[in-house]
Every structure is written in C-alpha cells, then in structure tokens.
Amino acid sequence: MPFDRINDIVIHHRIDGPANAPTLVLVNSLGTDFRIWDSIMPQLTDRCRVIRYDKRGHGLSEVPPAPYRMDEHSADLLGLLDHHHIDAALVVGLSIGGPIALGLAAMAPERLAGLVMMDTAPKIGDDASWNGRITAIEDNGIAAIAEQILTRWFTPAFRTADNPAFVGYRNMLLNSPVAGYLGSCAALRDADHTETARALRLPTLCMVGDQDGSTPPALVKACADLIANSRFEVVAGAGHLPCIEQPDATARLLSGFAASVFGQDAAA
Known part of the structure; x- marks a missing residue:
C-alpha cells in the first residue's frame, strides 16, 4: 500500500496495470475510499495504468483539520x-471527484487527456444544504445523516439489511474520518466550476445512475450540456455509485471511452 507525501500530507494510493500504458485516475466520492472501484478494476487494467487514491481526509490518507x-x-x-x-491522464471524477477534476482543468488543463464526470456536476448543492449537513455532523456525528445519505447513494434493491455489500459500504461511510468529511463538505459548499466546465475543450463523458438521489440525471445532463461535444450516458439500475451497483456496465463505459481517448489499444 503506497503512502507518499504530496503537498505536505500523506496520500494513500495504489497503481495497477501495465507501467507503460495510458493512465486512468479514479477519484472517489465523499465519505468513501478507493475500494469502491474494486469491482471494475479487472476490466480497466488490461490496457490502462489505473491510479486510485484516498483524497485528503479520507481512507488511509492524512486528515488535516x-x-x-x-x-x-x-x-x-x-x-x-x-x-x-x-504528463496527462484520463481522470474519472465521481461526485466530489468531478469538481476536483474540474479544478485540475482550471489549474493545468494540459494534464488532462480527457474527463469523465460520473454522478457529479460543476456545482453540487447550496450553502444551506451543506451548512445543515455540517451542523448535524458536528452535533451528532456521521451516523446522524447516514440513512439519508445511503438512500441517495443506493437503489432500494441494493439497500437491504441482508445485502452484505450494503452493510459494508454503510460501515465505510460511518467510519469516515469526521474532520475529513466535514472539510470536504465545506469544499463542496464553496466550489462552483460552472465556467470551467463551460470552457472545457476536452473529450468528456458525463454519466449517471438512473436512480441517483444525490446528483440526479437532470443535473448531470445539465453538466453535459455545458461542455462542448460531451457525451451523456445513463446507467440503469444504479444510484449515486454505479461502480458499486452496476460494475460491468460502468466498466464498459469507462473502457470504451478510454479507447476513444487513447486509441483502441487502450481498452480491452
């Protein structure tokens, strides 16, 4: 498990796939770590070098205040x-990962070979919703908002007590570092990359689960409409985390898009 100091904090990350292959970077959602991508990895690593990492305040990465x-x-x-x-990577940004990737596009557009906006938007939520969530967690912990979040994350078919995967991902949310979760809530509250998205001239795929309760299909379609020549796809039978509920469909979309960005040899 590689741990490296990046920008004065320790970032936990993992690299899989051929060392000389084009690079795909997976940026996971709020309240999760990079294990959410596990089920799609076999379909991506045949032809791509895949980097997953725990963003600051999440997983095994360091948790600044x-x-x-x-x-x-x-x-x-x-x-x-x-x-x-x-030099340049195809970045897949899920939920908060979308604004993170758009921020990279604003800082150093030449470092992006392409972009996947997965269940995300340039602006997610508003001040009132994020401040309410921050206050609830400060008062009573992540457990206070867990069921509300899980309802938005997963379809009713997945969200059952007898589904071990649901129980596991619920535990992932509940065990998230509180400071990291709150810190990233503030980052989402204050971020608006609408103009960055409007100015993008990169190959871009916007995709969303058809039952996403956090960033619904209409919001993600509006994101696609902002980005010139972007592609929009809906994943059936998925909520906010299609890589968990529909890994095969998600991997097909990602590997196909990688092939279009890097050339046919870049995807299985």
Whole structure:
C-alpha cells in the first residue's frame, strides 16, 4: 500500500496495470475510499495504468483539520500526477471527484487527456444544504445523516439489511474520518466550476445512475450540456455509485471511452 507525501500530507494510493500504458485516475466520492472501484478494476487494467487514491481526509490518507478548499483537493491530484511523472491522464471524477477534476482543468488543463464526470456536476448543492449537513455532523456525528445519505447513494434493491455489500459500504461511510468529511463538505459548499466546465475543450463523458438521489440525471445532463461535444450516458439500475451497483456496465463505459481517448489499444 503506497503512502507518499504530496503537498505536505500523506496520500494513500495504489497503481495497477501495465507501467507503460495510458493512465486512468479514479477519484472517489465523499465519505468513501478507493475500494469502491474494486469491482471494475479487472476490466480497466488490461490496457490502462489505473491510479486510485484516498483524497485528503479520507481512507488511509492524512486528515488535516477542517475546513478544506476544493483547490487543495485539486492540487493534491496534480501533485500525485507530478509524483509519478504522468504528463496527462484520463481522470474519472465521481461526485466530489468531478469538481476536483474540474479544478485540475482550471489549474493545468494540459494534464488532462480527457474527463469523465460520473454522478457529479460543476456545482453540487447550496450553502444551506451543506451548512445543515455540517451542523448535524458536528452535533451528532456521521451516523446522524447516514440513512439519508445511503438512500441517495443506493437503489432500494441494493439497500437491504441482508445485502452484505450494503452493510459494508454503510460501515465505510460511518467510519469516515469526521474532520475529513466535514472539510470536504465545506469544499463542496464553496466550489462552483460552472465556467470551467463551460470552457472545457476536452473529450468528456458525463454519466449517471438512473436512480441517483444525490446528483440526479437532470443535473448531470445539465453538466453535459455545458461542455462542448460531451457525451451523456445513463446507467440503469444504479444510484449515486454505479461502480458499486452496476460494475460491468460502468466498466464498459469507462473502457470504451478510454479507447476513444487513447486509441483502441487502450481498452480491452
């Protein structure tokens, strides 16, 4: 498990796939760690070098005091590319990962070969919703908002007590570092990359679960409409985390898009 110091904090990350292959970077959602991508990895690593990492305040990465700024998250992503001498990568941003990737596009557009906006938007939520969530967690912990979040994350078919995967991902949320979760809530509250998205001239795929309760299909379609020549796809039978509920469909979309960005040899 590699641990490296990036921008003065320790970032936990993992690299899989051929060393000389084009690079795909997976940026996971709020309240999760990079294990959420496990089920799609076999379909991506045949032809791509895949980097997964726990953003600051999440998983096994270091947890600086809250609040965070979105440009800190984006600078961490850029620092990770620098650390591994990656000139340009196809970045997949899930939920908060979308604004993180857009922040990279604003800082250093040449470092992006393409972009996947997965269940995300340039602006997610508003001040009132994020401040309410921050207050609830400060008063009573992540457990106070867990059921509300899980309802938005997963479809009713997945969200059952007899589904071991649901229980596991619920535990992942509940065990998230509180400071990291709060810090990233503040980053989402304060971030608006609408103009960055409007100015993008990169190959871009916007995709969303058809039952996403956090960033619904209409919001993600509006994101696609902002980005010139972007592609929009809906994943049936999925909520906010299609990589968990519909890994095969998600992997097909990602590997096909990688092939279009890097050439046919870049995807199985």
